[in-house]
Amino acid sequence: MPKETFFNLPDEKRALIEATAVSEFATHGYDNASINRIVAGAKIAKGSFYQYFHDKKDVYKHLMARIAEKKLDYISPVLQNPGDYDFFTLLQAAYRSGLDFARENPQIALIGNQVFKHRDHPIHQEIFKEGQDAGKAFYEQLLRLAIARGEIRPDIDIPFVIHILNTLNVATFEYYFESIKGNDFNMTEIDDDVMDTVDLFIDFIKNGIGTP
Amino acid sequence: MPKETFFNLPDEKRALIEATAVSEFATHGYDNASINRIVAGAKIAKGSFYQYFHDKKDVYKHLMARIAEKKLDYISPVLQNPGDYDFFTLLQAAYRSGLDFARENPQIALIGNQVFKHRDHPIHQEIFKEGQDAGKAFYEQLLRLAIARGEIRPDIDIPFVIHILNTLNVATFEYYFESIKGNDFNMTEIDDDVMDTVDLFIDFIKNGIGTP
DNA sequence: AAGTCACATGACTCAGAGGTCACATGCCGA
DNA sequence: TCGGCATGTGACCTCTGAGTCATGTGACTT
Numbered sequence: 001m002p003k004e005t006f007f008n009l010p011d012e013k014r015a016l017i018e019a020t021a022v023s024e025f026a027t028h029g030y031d032n033a034s035i036n037r038i039v040a041g042a043k044i045a046k047g048s049f050y051q052y053f054h055d056k057k058d059v060y061k062h063l064m065a066r067i068a069e070k071k072l073d074y075i076s077p078v079l080q081n082p083g084d085y086d087f088f089t090l091l092q093a094a095y096r097s098g099l100d101f102a103r104e105n106p107q108i109a110l111i112g113n114q115v116f117k118h119r120d121h122p123i124h125q126e127i128f129k130e131g132q133d134a135g136k137a138f139y140e141q142l143l144r145l146a147i148a149r150g151e152i153r154p155d156i157d158i159p160f161v162i163h164i165l166n167t168l169n170v171a172t173f174e175y176y177f178e179s180i181k182g183n184d185f186n187m188t189e190i191d192d193d194v195m196d197t198v199d200l201f202i203d204f205i206k207n208g209i210g211t212p
Numbered sequence: 213m214p215k216e217t218f219f220n221l222p223d224e225k226r227a228l229i230e231a232t233a234v235s236e237f238a239t240h241g242y243d244n245a246s247i248n249r250i251v252a253g254a255k256i257a258k259g260s261f262y263q264y265f266h267d268k269k270d271v272y273k274h275l276m277a278r279i280a281e282k283k284l285d286y287i288s289p290v291l292q293n294p295g296d297y298d299f300f301t302l303l304q305a306a307y308r309s310g311l312d313f314a315r316e317n318p319q320i321a322l323i324g325n326q327v328f329k330h331r332d333h334p335i336h337q338e339i340f341k342e343g344q345d346a347g348k349a350f351y352e353q354l355l356r357l358a359i360a361r362g363e364i365r366p367d368i369d370i371p372f373v374i375h376i377l378n379t380l381n382v383a384t385f386e387y388y389f390e391s392i393k394g395n396d397f398n399m400t401e402i403d404d405d406v407m408d409t410v411d412l413f414i415d416f417i418k419n420g421i422g423t424p
Numbered sequence: 425a426a427g428t429c430a431c432a433t434g435a436c437t438c439a440g441a442g443g444t445c446a447c448a449t450g451c452c453g454a
Numbered sequence: 455t456c457g458g459c460a461t462g463t464g465a466c467c468t469c470t471g472a473g474t475c476a477t478g479t480g481a482c483t484t
Contacts (some may be wrong), residue, residue: 007395013368022383030394031243031244032243041407048260088422091314093317111275117329130422151422151423152421152422152423153421153422153424155412156412156416156421157409157412160387160412160413161416161421162408162418163383163386163387163390164380164383164387164413167379167380167382167383167386168380168383170379171375171379171380173375174375174379177373178375181311191394197369197372199375199402200367200368200369200372201372204368204373204376204420205421205422206420207419207420207422208418208419208420209365209368209373209417209418210300210363210364210365210417210418210419211363211364212365212366
């Protein structure tokens with residue numbers, strides 16, 4: 001938790017610090033992010049930074065909390081009643097809301113990617129120790145339900161498929177970011193295409209790439 | 213290229229240095245790998261290290277070259293005549309030879325993982341600048357051939373599928389390593405299971421996880 | 425025995441990291 | 455006007471990184 005001083009700051013200043021820190025962590029990852037660069041970017045003194053936060057970990061955790069908070073706003077209504085929809089509809093909704101989030105908060109989505117990419121890193125293990133297991137448990141529940149309903153083949157290796165689905169999540173975002181990078185960061189233009197790709201992608205998970 | 217001095221070294225010493233460096237890069241990645249730790253581990257002076265290599269990049273590139281060399285030995289005969297087999301057989305062969313390699317050279321496979329994980333890192337861009345494009349081109353060729361033969365649905369987004377297949381490659385290895393980690397590094401025991409998983413996995417790519 | 429040459433060595437430089445601290449500034453109530 | 459207290463500041467600390475260099479060593483030549 002940041003120190004009280006940080007929360008007493010004028011909103012604008014606080015926002016600038018957070019934004020600068022987000023950008024730093026997004027582009028360099030946790031280990032290579034530099035407090036010096038953050039304070040320079042946010043135009044505050046190093047000493048001030050340490051009046052706001054206990055240490056590097058502290059900012060990072062705070063940002064993660066803020067991000068998680070923000071991400072909640074994007075969770076589609078579909079995902080709030082998982083029992084009412086079939087597995088692939090849920091998956092599609094998850095991807096779509098994820099991409100919506102990424103489109104509107106590209107920096108934050110980049111951090112999300114870093115987190116997934118380095119989910120074995122001690123700091124992430126620490127922050128998401130229960131979160132990860134809970135996520136897997138939720139996924140597992142969904143898969144079992146889908147199998148019971150006959151939506152998914154019963155012969156799949158559940159832990160393996162969970163891992164794959166997680167990874168594909170990252171892969172899709174990476175693809176998305178690479179696309180917009182190649183496109184001179186012109187996001188709005190490519191967005192609809194990517195959204196279409198999601199549908200194709202869900203179809204791929206469902207039916208494979210082989211001919212029927 | 214390492215300096216001549218390095219190649220004049222007795223085989224044993226050279227091997228020790230290489231092994232130590234491999235292990236360092238495998239566990240810490242390029243940025244966080246420490247020359248100090250390498251020289252300590254290999255029991256040579258820092259100065260000696262710089263008599264062998266120009267700089268950090270130099271060792272790394274050398275190791276990559278050695279690894280690529282070694283990996284060639286594992287390429288299955290199936291993959292050497294890609295025209296003679298259907299796409300999924302090729303994919304299966306690729307995964308199997310990859311896992312064979314990982315089983316017998318776990319440290320090196322870990323580096324391979326690092327490379328894939330950080331394929332956007334400047335050093336990897338530099339090392340594999342043509343290699344990556346060539347790989348993608350090869351994949352693309354295979355996919356087009358497979359589509360022409362009617363093995364793969366013609367409506368797939370080729371670049372996207374290439375990206376996905378690449379990512380899944382890493383995902384499989386990560387899963388493999390996580391499994392053996394949980395199993396106290398007892399590899400031989402789990403190996404056959406993992407090989408079975410590959411078959412299931414290929415099937416998943418071909419037919420998806422949905423019910424037919 | 426003297427000289428040469430390849431290799432070995434670790435103390436050193438400089439840069440940048442995260443984090444600290446003595447002091448400056450400015451606002452607010454008395 | 456003054457004291458007190460929250461906030462701001464940047465020089466400074468220690469640590470570790472990559473990379474350098476003057477010097478040492480030992481084998482082989484002449």
